[in-house]
Amino acid sequence: MEKEMIVNRPDNSKMYHPHMPTAWWFRKWSYFLFMLRELTSVFIAVFLVVYLFQIYHITQGADAYWEIAGQFRSGGWIAFHGVALIFAIYHSLSWFKTAAVILTPRVGGWMVPPWMVVALHIAAWLAASAAVLMLYVLI
Amino acid sequence: MKKPISFAPLWWGLFAGGGMAAAMLVPIHIALTGLAVPLGWLEEPLWLYQHWLVKVYLAGLISLSLFHCAHRIYHPLFHFAHRVYFSLPSFALRLIGRPVAILVYGGAMVGAASAIWIMTR
Amino acid sequence: MKHEIFEHDIIIVGAGGAGLRAAIAAAEHAEHLSIALISKVYPMRSHTVSAEGGAAGVMRDNDSEDTHAKDTIFGSDFLADQDAVEILVREAPGELIQLEHWGCPWSRDPDGRISVRPFGGMTVNRTVFAADKTGFHMLHALFQTSLKYDAIVRYDECFVTSLLTDDGRVRGVTNLNLYTGKVQIVMAKSVIICTGGGGRAFPFTTNAAIKTGDGMALAYRAGVGLKDMEFVQYHPTGLPGTGILITEASRGEGGWLINKHGHRYLQDYGLGPATDTPTHRKMELGPRDILSRCHMQEHQKGNTFEGPYGHYLHLDLRHLGEELIDSKLPFVRELTRNYVGIDPVVDPIPVRPVVHYMMGGIHTDTDGKTSLEGLYAAGECACVSINGANRLGSNSLTELLVFGARAGRSAAEFALNQPSPLKSPIDLLAGDEQKRLDDNFLKKEGGTEKVAGLRQEMQIAMEDGVGIYRNEGDMRKTCDTLQSLRERFANIRIEDDTSIFNTERTVALELDFTLDVAETIANSALQRTESRGSHNRIDYPERDDENYLKHSLAFRAPGGPPKIEHFPVTITRWEPEERKY
Amino acid sequence: MSEETITLNVTRYRHEKDRAPFIQSYQVPYREDWVVLDALNHIKDELDGTLSYRWSCRMGVCGSCGMMVNGEPKLTCSAFLRDYRPGEIRVEPLENFPVIRDLVIDMSGFMDKLTSVQPWIIREKEKPVSEGEYLQTPDQLDAYQQYSQCINCLLCYSACPIFGLETDFIGPAAIALAYRYNLDSRDEGSHRRNDVITDVNGVWECTFVGECSVVCPKHVDPAAAIQKLKVETVSGMVRGFLMPWSRK
Structure with missing residues (x-):
C-alpha cells in the first residue's frame, strides 16, 4: 500500500460540488463543434450499413440490385444522403485537423508546420476521391 | 500480480485507422452511391463489384469505418448522454458500460464480419 | 477542545527551493526519518518559481573556485563570511549537476554540455540557466523529484504561526490548517525554516504576495537574532x-x-x-x-x-x-x-x-544551524552569510541548493541523535495558540484599523526611510512610524468570522510578521553609520572597515525596538580592499 | 480625472454560511493597466476583506490565480480589465473542481494524479554526480521542452469536459508532464509511467475535445501529448504482436 504523502486535505462534506449541466455542450461553441464532430459517426455508420445492404444485392446479381435500387431515389433517402455527405465532409476536415496534431513530421531539423500537414491530407483526400470517381465515369 | 490485458489500445487503433479511411473515402462514396446514382447522373458500375481487388477494398473500408463509428458512438455519445441525462454515478456507468460496449463494438464486429462474408461469397 | 497532534523527525517550514532541497537531503541522509514539509501554499507556487536568470557555479576550465569566491566577496563589499563563501563555491557545481540528474532542463551547448552565461559582477561566464525561467524549472524539478520520497510528508496550505520551544530548544510548530481554521501541533526533533524573504515590506518589489518574512519573524520571536537586515537589494x-x-x-x-x-x-x-x-x-x-x-x-x-x-x-x-x-x-x-x-x-x-532580495536573515552557521538548539534555516530567510552587503545575481539559486542541502543533512543528523519529544504539555499550548488566533485575528469588528491600510503605510515608510539612499533623519522617522504601526496593529478590524480558508485572517497574520521584519531592517540600518553595498547613507558616504566590518544582529526586545548587536566578519584569504569596478 | 468604474460579479461561497454559491457584485475603479487580479485585490483591501482567492507571483508563472473569467478559464493576473470593458466581468472558481470557498478550489486530487504519473527522472542505474552531467544536445532538449512549461494552473482541467464528467481521469496536465519525462533523453522510465497513463482513467478516456491546449497560458499542448501517447501505445502493441521477441 502506498503511503499517504499529503496530510491535510479539505473536507469533502464541507465543499460545494458542482455538476456538469445537462446541456454543457451548448455552453461553448468549441464544445458544440466537438459534439457535431462525434455525431458524424452516426451518419457514416448508417450510410455504411445501407451501402453494405446495396452491395449484398449487387453481389446477388443485377436483378437483385435493380429490385432495391428504386427505393433510394425517394426524397427521404436523397435528403439523408445529402445530410450524411455534409457530415462526412465535416468528419474529413476535422479529422485532418486532428491528424496534424498527432503527426508532426520533421524533415532534417525542420518541423513541417501543421497547416502543411493538413494541406497534404486534403490533397490526398481529393486524389483518392478523384480516383473513385474515375471508376464510375471512365469504366 | 498480472494485470488483465486491456483492449483499449486495440479499439483505439481500429478507431484511428477507420477514422482515416472514412475521412479519405466515405464522402465520395456517399456522393456517388447516395446521390449521383439515385439522381441518375451516373450509374453504379455493377460488374466492378465482382473484382477481387474492389471486394478487398470495400470490405476493408467498411469494417474499419464501422469500428471507427462504434468507438465514437460508445465513447462520447453514450458516455456523455447517459451520465448527463440520467445523472448516473460512475459505478453505475461502469456497470452498464460493459453491456453497451459489447453491443456497440459487437455491432461493429457483426458488420465487419458480414462485409467480409458478402465479399467472399 | 482537542487539537490534532502530529509527530515527525524533522519539520521543514516552507516548500520553495531551499525547503525542497533540504527535504530531499534529509530523506537521503538517513532512512526511516519522517520529514514534514509545511507550506502556506502548494510547493510549486513558492517564489523560487519567479527566479529568471540562473544559478552560478564553476563549470568550465577557464573558471576556478577562487575566482567565484573572490567575485562573491568583492560583490558583497567584504561583508560576506569567507568560510561560507568557500563552501558555496566548492559545493555549487555538484549541486547544479545533481539538479541536472534530477531532470532540470538546463540550457545546453551544441555538444550537450550545460551552457553558462555572463552575469552582473562575475568575471567569467559561470551562470547556469534554463532559458530565462531558471527558478521555475529548478522549483518544479525539485518538487517533482521530492514526490518520489515516501519519507517526505506534505502539509499543503498550512500557515505556521509559531515555533514551539521548551527548555532552550525547538520542539515543533503550531500550524493553522487553512482548510479547517484549526490549530494543529506538529512536533519534531529539528525544524528548518525555509520561508524566503520579505520583500513585501516595500511598495515596489519583484517579490510575490507570499513573501512576507514569516519565517524570519518566527525565529526572531523565538529569540534568534536576525543578521545584517539593513541590506536590502534593489534590482535595477x-x-x-x-x-x-x-x-x-x-x-x-x-x-x-x-x-x-x-x-x-x-x-x-x-x-x-x-x-x-x-x-x-x-x-x-x-x-x-x-x-x-x-x-x-x-x-x-x-x-x-x-x-x-x-x-x-x-x-x-x-x-x-x-x-x-x-x-x-x-x-x-x-x-x-x-x-x-x-x-x-x-x-x-x-x-x-x-526591491528584490534580502541579504540579511536568520543568523546561521555554515550548516544552517541557529542559536536555538534544533532550529535550522536556509535560503533567502537565512543569512549564512555569503551575500554580505550585496548579493551577486545568480548566487541565490546556488545558495538555496548548497545551504538547503547542508541544513537538511545537519538537521537530519541532529534528529537521529535525539530522543522522541515529550508531548505532555503540548495540547495546552495548542489551545493557547488557537485562542490567540481566534481572539486577535478572527472577527474583530470593534477594531478600527484596516490591515491593507497599515500595510500600505508600512510600505511607504520603508521606501522613504530605507530605500536606495538613506539618512539618519528619514530612518528615525521610519523607525517611529513602524513603532506606531505596531501599536495600531493591536486594533485591527477583521470582519470574517468563518474558519474555512479565511484569508482575511492570514493576511493579518502575515502583516504581523512583516512588521517585525520591517522593524529589524530599519533599526539595523539606523545603527550602521557607514555606506557599504546596498546600504547607502548620504550622511556617511564612505565604507568604514574600522568600525563596521561587522555583522549586525537584531534581537527582539519586548515592548520596544529591536536590540542591535555586532560581531566580526569571518575573513579567510581575502583582505578587504576598495571595491571598484 | 473622472472615476470610471467596472462591475465585477464574483462567486461567493462560505460553507459555514451559504447553502450554495451565489453572486456578489462589486464596483471597482477601472484602470487601463489593471488585470482582474488587481480588481480582486482592490475588493479585498478596500471593499470586502472576506473574499478569498489564491494568488502570489502576479506575473503568470506561479499558477495560483486561475479562475473562470466570463466563462473562460484564465490566469487572473494576465486577464486585463480593458479586454472586457464596457461589459461587466463575471469571476467564478475554476470549473469542474469542488469549491472550498469563494474562488478557492480543491486541487488535492490533482496533486495525487501528479504523483501517480511519477514525474521524475527514472534510471536503471544512476550516474554519480562526480562523473558530471548527462550530455543532452539542444535538439534533445527541444524534444520535451514545450511539455516542461506547465505551471500546474489547472486551466486545462477546467476546460476539459471529460474531466468534468469523469473526475478520475488523470487529465491533461499530469499526462503531459508524464510525456515530458518520457521524451527526456536522460530518462529510462517510460514503461513505468505508461503503465499508469495508458491504464483505466488514462489516455483512453480522452476524446480529443482539444480545449486543454487552447486555454493553456504557457502553450503546452497536452492534447497532442495524449494523442501521441495513444499512437505510441498502439504501435507498440502492434510491434509486440508482430515481433514478440522485441517485447520486454
Whole structure:
C-alpha cells in the first residue's frame, strides 16, 4: 500500500460540488463543434450499413440490385444522403485537423508546420476521391 | 500480480485507422452511391463489384469505418448522454458500460464480419 | 477542545527551493526519518518559481573556485563570511549537476554540455540557466523529484504561526490548517525554516504576495537574532508599477541601459568603457547595488523618463535580434508583451530599481544551524552569510541548493541523535495558540484599523526611510512610524468570522510578521553609520572597515525596538580592499 | 480625472454560511493597466476583506490565480480589465473542481494524479554526480521542452469536459508532464509511467475535445501529448504482436 504523502486535505462534506449541466455542450461553441464532430459517426455508420445492404444485392446479381435500387431515389433517402455527405465532409476536415496534431513530421531539423500537414491530407483526400470517381465515369 | 490485458489500445487503433479511411473515402462514396446514382447522373458500375481487388477494398473500408463509428458512438455519445441525462454515478456507468460496449463494438464486429462474408461469397 | 497532534523527525517550514532541497537531503541522509514539509501554499507556487536568470557555479576550465569566491566577496563589499563563501563555491557545481540528474532542463551547448552565461559582477561566464525561467524549472524539478520520497510528508496550505520551544530548544510548530481554521501541533526533533524573504515590506518589489518574512519573524520571536537586515537589494530592472522582474540575463546577453537622451549612462559612473558586446563586470554587467544607485543619480540629474508610476529608464534589447531573444529570453518577451504591451524586439523596455532580495536573515552557521538548539534555516530567510552587503545575481539559486542541502543533512543528523519529544504539555499550548488566533485575528469588528491600510503605510515608510539612499533623519522617522504601526496593529478590524480558508485572517497574520521584519531592517540600518553595498547613507558616504566590518544582529526586545548587536566578519584569504569596478 | 468604474460579479461561497454559491457584485475603479487580479485585490483591501482567492507571483508563472473569467478559464493576473470593458466581468472558481470557498478550489486530487504519473527522472542505474552531467544536445532538449512549461494552473482541467464528467481521469496536465519525462533523453522510465497513463482513467478516456491546449497560458499542448501517447501505445502493441521477441 502506498503511503499517504499529503496530510491535510479539505473536507469533502464541507465543499460545494458542482455538476456538469445537462446541456454543457451548448455552453461553448468549441464544445458544440466537438459534439457535431462525434455525431458524424452516426451518419457514416448508417450510410455504411445501407451501402453494405446495396452491395449484398449487387453481389446477388443485377436483378437483385435493380429490385432495391428504386427505393433510394425517394426524397427521404436523397435528403439523408445529402445530410450524411455534409457530415462526412465535416468528419474529413476535422479529422485532418486532428491528424496534424498527432503527426508532426520533421524533415532534417525542420518541423513541417501543421497547416502543411493538413494541406497534404486534403490533397490526398481529393486524389483518392478523384480516383473513385474515375471508376464510375471512365469504366 | 498480472494485470488483465486491456483492449483499449486495440479499439483505439481500429478507431484511428477507420477514422482515416472514412475521412479519405466515405464522402465520395456517399456522393456517388447516395446521390449521383439515385439522381441518375451516373450509374453504379455493377460488374466492378465482382473484382477481387474492389471486394478487398470495400470490405476493408467498411469494417474499419464501422469500428471507427462504434468507438465514437460508445465513447462520447453514450458516455456523455447517459451520465448527463440520467445523472448516473460512475459505478453505475461502469456497470452498464460493459453491456453497451459489447453491443456497440459487437455491432461493429457483426458488420465487419458480414462485409467480409458478402465479399467472399 | 482537542487539537490534532502530529509527530515527525524533522519539520521543514516552507516548500520553495531551499525547503525542497533540504527535504530531499534529509530523506537521503538517513532512512526511516519522517520529514514534514509545511507550506502556506502548494510547493510549486513558492517564489523560487519567479527566479529568471540562473544559478552560478564553476563549470568550465577557464573558471576556478577562487575566482567565484573572490567575485562573491568583492560583490558583497567584504561583508560576506569567507568560510561560507568557500563552501558555496566548492559545493555549487555538484549541486547544479545533481539538479541536472534530477531532470532540470538546463540550457545546453551544441555538444550537450550545460551552457553558462555572463552575469552582473562575475568575471567569467559561470551562470547556469534554463532559458530565462531558471527558478521555475529548478522549483518544479525539485518538487517533482521530492514526490518520489515516501519519507517526505506534505502539509499543503498550512500557515505556521509559531515555533514551539521548551527548555532552550525547538520542539515543533503550531500550524493553522487553512482548510479547517484549526490549530494543529506538529512536533519534531529539528525544524528548518525555509520561508524566503520579505520583500513585501516595500511598495515596489519583484517579490510575490507570499513573501512576507514569516519565517524570519518566527525565529526572531523565538529569540534568534536576525543578521545584517539593513541590506536590502534593489534590482535595477523591474517594470514600473507592477515591479515584475526583467532578468539580469537580459543584460548578460547584451542588453543596454539608456537614459532619455539615448545615452548609455553607466559610462558616466566609472563603469565604462561602453563596448558593444558585454564585458564582465563593466557597464550593464556591474553589480546590482551600483546600477540601482546610478539610476537614482540619473533621476536627480533629470535624465529619466516620467510615467504614471514615476521615473524610469530604458533597457534596450532591440540590437540582440528576435532569434536570440526568443531562444535565451523568451519570458522577458512574454512578460513585456503581457504587462507593458511592448515587444522588446522593436521597443525598449521601461525599467526602474525595485526591491528584490534580502541579504540579511536568520543568523546561521555554515550548516544552517541557529542559536536555538534544533532550529535550522536556509535560503533567502537565512543569512549564512555569503551575500554580505550585496548579493551577486545568480548566487541565490546556488545558495538555496548548497545551504538547503547542508541544513537538511545537519538537521537530519541532529534528529537521529535525539530522543522522541515529550508531548505532555503540548495540547495546552495548542489551545493557547488557537485562542490567540481566534481572539486577535478572527472577527474583530470593534477594531478600527484596516490591515491593507497599515500595510500600505508600512510600505511607504520603508521606501522613504530605507530605500536606495538613506539618512539618519528619514530612518528615525521610519523607525517611529513602524513603532506606531505596531501599536495600531493591536486594533485591527477583521470582519470574517468563518474558519474555512479565511484569508482575511492570514493576511493579518502575515502583516504581523512583516512588521517585525520591517522593524529589524530599519533599526539595523539606523545603527550602521557607514555606506557599504546596498546600504547607502548620504550622511556617511564612505565604507568604514574600522568600525563596521561587522555583522549586525537584531534581537527582539519586548515592548520596544529591536536590540542591535555586532560581531566580526569571518575573513579567510581575502583582505578587504576598495571595491571598484 | 473622472472615476470610471467596472462591475465585477464574483462567486461567493462560505460553507459555514451559504447553502450554495451565489453572486456578489462589486464596483471597482477601472484602470487601463489593471488585470482582474488587481480588481480582486482592490475588493479585498478596500471593499470586502472576506473574499478569498489564491494568488502570489502576479506575473503568470506561479499558477495560483486561475479562475473562470466570463466563462473562460484564465490566469487572473494576465486577464486585463480593458479586454472586457464596457461589459461587466463575471469571476467564478475554476470549473469542474469542488469549491472550498469563494474562488478557492480543491486541487488535492490533482496533486495525487501528479504523483501517480511519477514525474521524475527514472534510471536503471544512476550516474554519480562526480562523473558530471548527462550530455543532452539542444535538439534533445527541444524534444520535451514545450511539455516542461506547465505551471500546474489547472486551466486545462477546467476546460476539459471529460474531466468534468469523469473526475478520475488523470487529465491533461499530469499526462503531459508524464510525456515530458518520457521524451527526456536522460530518462529510462517510460514503461513505468505508461503503465499508469495508458491504464483505466488514462489516455483512453480522452476524446480529443482539444480545449486543454487552447486555454493553456504557457502553450503546452497536452492534447497532442495524449494523442501521441495513444499512437505510441498502439504501435507498440502492434510491434509486440508482430515481433514478440522485441517485447520486454
